[in-house]
Amino acid sequence: MAGIKDVAAEAGLSVATVSRVLNGHPSVSEDARRRVTDAVERLGYRPNAVARSLRTDQTRTLGLVISDVMNPYFTELARSVEEEARSLGYSVIIGNADERPDLQDHHVTTLLDRRIDGLLVSPTDGGSPGMLGAARAGTPMVFVDRWIPGVDVPVVRSDGRAAVRALVAHLHALGHRRLAIIAGPAATTTGRERVDAFREALAAHGLELPDPYIGQGDFQAGSGRRVTEGFLDLAEPPEVVFAADNLMALGALDAIRARGLRVPDDIGLAAFDDIPWFVHTDPPVTAVAQPTRELGRAAVRALVDRIEGRPGASVTLPARLVVRRSCGEGGPGTGNPLSPVRRSTP
Template sequence: MASIKDVAAEAGVSVATVSRVLNDHPSVSADARARVLAAVEALGYRPNAVARSLRTDQTRTLGLVISDVMNPYFTTLARSVEEEARALGYSVVIGNADERPDLQDHHVRTLLDRRIDGLLVSPTDGGSPLMLDTARGGTPMVFVDRWIPGVDVPVVRADGRAAVRDLVSHLYGLGHRRLAIIAGPAATTTGSERVEAFREALAEYGLPLPDAYTGQGDFQAESGRRVTDAFLDLAEPPEVVFAADNLMALGALDAVRARGMRVPQDIALAAFDDIPWFVHTDPPVTAIAQPTGELGRAAVRALVDMIEGRPPQSVTLAAHLVVRRSCGQPAPTPSEQPPATNRSLS
């Protein structure tokens, strides 16, 4: 990654002159200004990185790039980030990537140009060169919920493996044996990790996960509808559809209802990422809940530690299963049977 000295050498000027150009100081000649800007362009140097390295003050502003503002999980996450940042004396500027890597990088560039003090990101994929450059360039950065393997920044996330095992145990106890999953994008850590956890949990019960029962979604409702339709068209459709996020679960529910089928009588449904809406659906949806608020608060604390010179800590919290009625209900034990009603025949 080019440095300010590289720009100065390329333009044939001093480092101080580069700094004045990038800060729009009027004392630089037109010729020197043109040479510096040409060098910046040729070397791909980021002016905001220069400004950050030279300034002694802080903007007291954090950047947050979330994967999808329409997803209630990320809305809750953003709210907790904003609340914790405000409590620590920082403001937050939010960018919505809409699950698109190009929009993610656009927001990251924009936030860096606004001279934020640090950056929180939930990456939409694992292949962004900009993320690598930003981390290596010294920008304080924390990954939240998702992360990019090999990028050396703190990660604040939830571990859902135990909760997925609890879900499979619950489903097995209800008598379900044909379990399918609507997976998230394999390029995201959460997408690949949830499929792996589901497969491992099934194996513990001697259950397979056939290719036909693994549908590729994109964390959007439409993909949940599409994949569920494909499951229901199989000669032997699954007994359970597990959606790896809440929006895909809502899409799955739409697909089931569009066929006049009932949950859980005709097919069971479960989701990763619990949301308030799930208690209001009919039936309420069984889901794996993440400690979303605490994740947001922990991510802010880790980032502020970096900004203020304290050693940051990665944080892993546990997700947990919330059982509702969308997968069926266990048969009551004798002690749970309703009392017999004595009626007179007279």
């Protein structure tokens, strides 16, 4: 593979000059510039990014450590991150933690070893050693979706409180009183916040959230299945189950179907995180939708700001409720003033 020396020889100039034209340095003669460009073309030369990184101490690469790629929410987030990064001249390397702290640390370590310029992370738990170390060491970093309290890093996330309030109002208006939640891990901020928001919203209607109606999940389908089975085994099962993410909602659907029960006739279902498939499930699922694309974009901008020496601020965007038919509502067409957003087809 041709190196910069070959280009210099081909152009009859020094490697210094070649490097200058490659990097768009102003003080190069028009003649030299053309000779270099031609030589590059003839040789099909491509600069070695590894060597350049070693020399300049920057890789123009961002690391993104997410909790679970198979979760459509995170897939979309990753896609949006890559898009925005690319438009800013950065590449991104994705590390999938699969909700495992040890894997999260593995990826953080690997990414740091590769000297990425900055790190975007959606922490799986309260903070693995590697992650905290990176934050303390001053690696440019921003948390996205989930964050770790007490760590001084910008946070880009969405606030689901209003949407959850709208959801509970919707359920209440439909006559539902026994409402349960499949929670995410208590070690994650989103795991806790969604339960808190749900509980507060219930309180506003004079409703309680008794312990048996809080099922501990881990954001994965299997746990949604398990928790839902537990709910169904209760002497007084809930009338509606709210899954704190879309994968646990999938698990809940599995469990309900396995018992031969029907949604929403036998039990209602709602989910945090909206996905295209929810339009076509049986029945279409009512969900809280996050502005995922915007979240990814904002996170990258905040991180690049930090990398390039600018402040890099936290951002919180509102989520919104999308009412469908899984909670027993009459479906699109049935007027219901409590449903802020109505959508039957994508």
